[in-house]
Amino acid sequence: ACGSPQTAGRDQIKAVGSSTVYPFAKAAAEEFSRTYPSYGSPIIESTGTGGGFKLFCGGVGVQYPDIANASRRIKPGELETCNANGVTEVVELQVGKDGIAIAESKEGQNFQLTPKQVYEALAAEPYGKPQTAKNWSDIDPSFPNEPILVYGPPPTSGTRDALAELILTAGCESDPATAAIKDEDKDRFEQICTEVRSDGAYVEQGENDNLIVQKLATNPKAIGVFGYSFLEENSDKLRGLSLGGFEPTYENIASGDYPGARPLYIYIKKQHLDAVPGLKEYISTWVENWGKDGLFTSKGMIASTPEVAARNADVASNMTVLTAADLQTSEPES
Amino acid sequence: MSQAADLAFEEQRRIRGERANARIAKRYAAERRFKLLAMLSVVVSAGVLVVLLIAMTSSGLAGFTRSEIDVTIDFPEMGLSIDPAALEGENAENALRTAGLPDILQFAATQQYGPEIAAEVGGSASRDLAKKIVSDPDMLGETVTVSLPVSEDLAAAARGEGPEELRAVADRLQAEGQLGRKIDWGFLARADATDPQEVGIWGALKGSLLTMAVTLVLAFPIGVLAAVYLEEYAPKNKWTDIIEVSINNLAAVPSIIFGLLGLAVFLWIFPNLRSAPIIGGMTLALMTMPVIVISGRNAIKSVPPSIRDGALAIGASPVQVVFHHVLPLALPGILTGTIIGMARALGETAPLLMIGMRAFVASPPDGFTSPSSVLPVQIFLWSDEIDRGFVERTSAAIIVLLLFLLVMNGLAIYLRNKFERRW
């Protein structure tokens, strides 16, 4: 971008990123502008987590967003890009959790899946071999003899990342031979473990999770992958499938038993903190509302454990900057 | 001419006439079939329109209402302490909030309905109540029964969706007449929100109006002037050809390409005007301009040359001929084209997605440079929402948009019929 020198600041907060965090960010924005009517109401754009980081890490200045919403942690590479573009002070807040839910219509076939089975059903090359499974019964003879049809998120979405990381990779690594590749050829390992089949059994659904819900409700043979909040919203029509023996319920996800649970984050550009009026207050709106009885749980978010919440509240008040080292060492516990 | 030839001729004529007679019934049947098919296609085409309108209206009318619950509050009893002067200013609603209005409301609701239901008297209810108090401060001295929006969960239960228990509660409240659907005028006055009970169309509508204003101000004069130039003055040369070809082509360029133009050019020059009506308006203006030029040219062309000749022959200059005679006569046609072009711009979604007009903006835009959404994009966004309460809100927004478009199209047709003349 070019343009004339900007003398005026921006009087509205700009946040971009995850479509999973989007509803919570909207709620936070709404709450913020009610509490602080003298500030302009924040602009929230849903671009997907990856897209959000790209915009966010573009640089500092009015034309770049102040906040990136994320349904996964920022990757070291992304943080590097940020730093390279001058976004050197990024603050990470874990605002809560969301489960990736695998679900089907209430009239559906009622599976009991494991991450391994999900991997075998969805991988492009399960364990490096060509994908041959057409029907569920090809995966496990006890499964119904129905074609595999899974609606899921596209590669731009963080939900897809989580699916790849939390479920597919987990399933993939359960095979020792494949796990061994990890050290030899990381690239190949990633390809084997995360690439999703594209022969029509896995149908990408754009960013519009809502459509998946509707489709499942009307097609009992299909199953879908999406955020837990969508499942909760449609609990009268959909049934969550247990994964590794745990149902996707609030409790299971909050406790971390359900394998598909993932933390949600917002990333703040600290350099903008003074420059964008209201940014501090917006962040405190998040902090005030992320408790178990807060605004966000009513929208389907799962609150972090009190310890995690307290630690993040601390980060928020001190505006502790995220370093590359943090990303490698301390995976924040779920 | 020989007698024999004449006879042969008559015979031939007779035979052929008989053959023709034999076929006549079949030909008429084919005629009827053909006519029927043609008529059917009109009926089907119009029928689809009717189905579409009925589908939208039937699901959309409910979107103009929302579930509200009656709450009785005895204000003197509650002892809300607030300085009456604070009820005047901009911050009155906030002052009421800080003075503890939400708690009072919760208390009253709990007293009346018990804690479970009181929890469903949503956060928005206290804001609505605050608004009511600000508009009628005398309330604070009385015991009043106010109708307040319930949470989306209860509203969904009232529609017969969601968990069983809540549905039973909703049914009971509805039977007792305490919970019901009320016309929600606020829908036309509020902006986007996260709760379907709380959303409004005004933010997006205002964004649309601002965007349209920019479009009109840019596209109309440029379009008309270009039309005048091309139709009346342009010399026949390569440059004119290039201009003509580019205008005709621009009219056919998919709208999304204009979005790419806005993204790559306008947002590159003005990066901090992402999502702003002025950028949207500029983008749509480029899209609308060729429509205006083409309809303008047709309107100008249809002014008979004899009028121009008449004026030229008494010594009017070419510019006078156009501005005194041609343009006034072509104006209805130009306006018709402009309205149609504007209507198309008003319904346009794709290019605006490209330039960030899909953001969540919770307050109506202040001006041409503040971020906003527009009506069709708002519809698109709402159609994506997970809350099922948004389904009827989306249809309601569609009704609003269609009303605007029908009015605009109707106006264009009226103008065309009224001023259609044959010289």
Next chain:
Amino acid sequence: MEPNTAEAETAGDAPSPKISARDVSVYYGEKKAIDNVSIDVFTRYVTAFIGPSGCGKSTFLRTLNRMNDTISSARVDGEILLDGEDIYRSKMDVVQLRARVGMVFQKPNPFPKSIYENIAYGPRIHGISSTKSELDGIVEQSLQRAGLWNEVKDRLNDSGTALSGGQQQRLCIARAIAVDPEVILMDEPCSALDPIATARIEELIDELRGRYAIVIVTHSMQQAARVSQRTAFFHMGNLVEYGKTSDIFTNPREERTKDYITGRYG
């Protein structure tokens, strides 16, 4: 030029008229364009309608094969008998009527198809011919009668619109002949043509009248005098005078006819 048959008529042996109009009035909406016209048209005669512009010649001509049905505002009063049958009676089959009463227009209007298809169109839709060779025969015969065969026989597949104006008009005549009409109506058939083409068409008309009743509208008195045996002079919707062409031009009974013929108006 006056043919034998026509002489016969004047000699008292009057044939029955092919078309007989009785008290015909034509209205366009409120406006009366033809006022109470009665006229008889005979086979083997060329009947010319003359009169100043707007007097109703074309209007009247088009009532004779109900081509005015295509103008929604037009309405016809009175009766028009074709071989004694009223063509405006409700059971009249317009499609068959028009096959019997053909028409040639002011501007040649060949269809944008090949010459062959132009001629074959009528026989095809009416199902007149049952075989391809029969159709070929009709096409050749019609073109020959219209005096066009020699000019086009080698390029029957060329577009009809590629011919010269005069040829196009003869093509239109051939097209009309191809469905074996009994009457041919011509509305100023030469006004779009140059003098040479005009002369060619006038000759053709003279040849054709042996088999058909021909009615021709013309704005040129000279032409009327050259080609017709009967002339009807219209003025402002009225039939002012009708009679032998020679009489009308040399010895008009009406003052208005005389004024017109001597160029006092028009």
Next chain:
Amino acid sequence: MEPNTAEAETAGDAPSPKISARDVSVYYGEKKAIDNVSIDVFTRYVTAFIGPSGCGKSTFLRTLNRMNDTISSARVDGEILLDGEDIYRSKMDVVQLRARVGMVFQKPNPFPKSIYENIAYGPRIHGISSTKSELDGIVEQSLQRAGLWNEVKDRLNDSGTALSGGQQQRLCIARAIAVDPEVILMDEPCSALDPIATARIEELIDELRGRYAIVIVTHSMQQAARVSQRTAFFHMGNLVEYGKTSDIFTNPREERTKDYITGRYG
């Protein structure tokens, strides 16, 4: 009918011509529509241009006030002098030229404005009148000269297009007169009118020629004979013959003129 001035001319006392065309040729692109025409037009005469369709009458007429400037392909060679000044010289102000050389068209073309505005338009744009009452005077005078005043004086605010064809044509004449032209060009001004309206316009032309040089194109020889004092016969872009109307019609010098006048073509 021949006026005194015209007589004077024949008596040898030749007035200077109002318009004098010298070796004028007009091209439409490559095509030559007028070939080397020289002609003089005088005030107080009606000069008629006659000739078969397409011979270039209108083309030549439009060169006289440069109305052919509006046709981009048209090009004029030679010179046309108005009171001795070449109207095709580069510094000529076309706008003022057209105010001096007015024009009336074949089809009446009043502006779709009120009668008053139709007349007032010219004076307004030329700044001829400075006050409303002066303008009113011009309107009345022009309408009176065009013989229309009595018919329209009570409805000056009605639309000009609501008048009958003949009235519209007189309105157009009044409109042309209102800017005080010196020459009035008329291109078949009566061909869209009925005989009665035609007669009215012909009368008017006769009245007007007292003040203006009038050039009229007509397709009707009768009309030329009735209204003009000078007649120019064009044929295929050439000026075949030009002279006193009475001479042309009774005693043409050229064979082609004679053929045309006796109806051998056209």
Next chain:
Amino acid sequence: MSPAILVLLALGLGLAGWIAARSRAYALSAKEGKRLHSLPSYHAWYVGLWAFVPAVIVALIWSAVSPQLVLAAMLSDPAAASLPAFGMTRNSILGEALGVASGSMQAVFDQRAAALVEPARAAMTKYTIIGVVLTLVVGFIGGAWSFLKLRPDFTARTRVERMVMALLLIASLVAIFTTFGILASLIFETARFFGMINPIDFLFGTHWSPDPMRDPAFANGEDYGALPLFWGTIYIGAIIAMLVAIPLGMGSAIYLTQYASPTLRKWMKPILEILAGVPTVVYGYFAALTVAPFIRDVAQGIGISSASSESALAAGLVMGVMIIPFVSSMADDSIAAVPAAMRDGSLAMGATQSETIRRVLVPAALPGIVAGVMLAVSRAIGETMIVVMAAGASANLSANPLESMTTVTYQIVAMLTGEGSFDHPATLSAFALGMVLFAVTLALNFIALRVVKRYREAYE
């Protein structure tokens, strides 16, 4: 604030010049007692424009320059020494100070701005005054210079009209600029895309699954085969939609032009046109919520269990309905352009109306109809919202209309709204796709316009 003032000032100068020149012209004509070459109002416009245009140019330039000057003045103030070095924060503080100084803000959020308010106010006042004076002087000079030229024979009209012509020309050049703008915005990014992905892979590859999360260095041509998109686009827009739109559009046009009474025509034509006026987002919603489930239910009802609820069929059908008016109005025009003599000629041969229509009118109108269909196709393949909402995202090379398919426009939206960063081939592919779309629609449109033109001329 101040640009508006300066522009108003220029307007005022123009108006003053206008009035002065007008009365001068009247005085001239009265004094000389003869007609002016041009009407007084032209003299007025001449001077008015000469006063206004230079003044407004100066005003605009000044509005662009003076903020920099104000800024410089503020930065040279001692209070500015304490400003943070970081550009954005600094600008924000300066902006606040300016906002308060100009009165557009009540108070500062950041206290560091408070000290700068006064210097800002002083500088703004100073430069505003300079701007006003400059504008006035320039406007006055322009006005006076032109005023002195007024004479009875001054050719004011010619000159004003020349200015009008210049304005008209500029307006018509906007179209060319726009075309260039589109080309420029597509070409550069497309070139960058083809720098990373082989055009052959892109145009002829059959596998489309760009992954914007992958490191761009590993971007692989195999994942960028756009044929499935082209196929989806053609299948939905040019095949299914046309199967709906051509018969219905033609039928409607024929009925309304040939059979319907004038009253029916008068009512039905606008009603059909409304079909083209309904926003595409509404069609998309209709397709996704009403038509697609209906089709799926019907398909499952007759035993096709694989029917997807997002189907090419649903999108194509609805798109076809949207296109009906395009086809019908082009067909209507083309049939109307066939000279009435053709119809009369056929009817006079004893043809029935349907024979006339089928054998004479439609064949004669065919070039126009074909052109109309081409325009309609170009419209359909550029249509976005219907496919975004109803066609789905899967790049399928399939002929089964019940399957979900994706289109070029869908992918443009997906790639650009999912991202926003301009260095990944997945994002850049949107521009390459846009380029293809642009080229194809232009070609279709160009040919169609040619055909229409040639064939119109044939009858004229």
